[in-house]
Amino acid sequence: MILSHQGAKLDLPGSREKGIIDAGRFFKGEIIFANELMVLDL
């Protein structure tokens, strides 16, 4: 799962990591926090 379209508060250092940890309590697969100009080979 790739999280994108994040608001400014969620995108802050520390806040990003908390968001991934919170999401990881419910989603068992890999979680990626999207950044602009990022490229992923799928």
Place this chain on the structure above:
Amino acid sequence: MIRLYFVGAGTPTPTPTRFGTSYVLQIDEDLLMFDCGPAATHKLVKLGLWPNRINHLFFTHHHFDHNADYPCFILCHWDQSTGRENKLRIWGPKPMAAFHDRLFGDKGAFTYDWQARVGNPGSQAVFKKRGGSLPRPKPDYAVNAVGPGKIVAENNWSVTAAPARHIEPFMPTFSYRVDSPQGSIVFSSDTGPCDDFRNLARGADIAVIHCWDHQEHMAPDLANMIMGTTDAAKLAEEAGVKK
């Protein structure tokens, strides 16, 4: 080969690192673009993607953080074209056709631009130097309406749309799923948790989900129209998203 470019990964609020939404999914030689938010054209080029290489452009909805760079993208696509590229096909929910016509139609906001470039001798010289032949054609793009279900299928991929839950009844929003022999990917766009997106995402290899904030900061009305962190995670898990 499947490659996903994050052209824009932000919201309507500009920050130093994010502004608006746009993605490009490359499946072999085809480039499928989803939304065209602020500065998407310039960000495409920063990623090494020349606008004329885009084959299909899909809009999820017509909030400005998803469509504001459309005139720039189309004018650049048309201006740089020599007429020998693959045709760009455009897909979007209402008011897609009216939106396009009000920009580039006979009375469109940018019609003075392309009329001048078509008719001015200096602009014609630039066009010829680029490889074009006169008379220079005017912008001519196929704009297609989107509804629920499979909307386009090519040799090695297909795109299916499902209604999202965002800002109805002001305008519709659609989520998209791309299936190919190399895998499946869903793009939620802006939506609260809903069965239509859950079903669209069922068993997908990858889900790109829009996530506004920590769940505890999401007011009920906001959480109804876009997901927070744990709503996104719960939906992906319920749908059986693999990654």
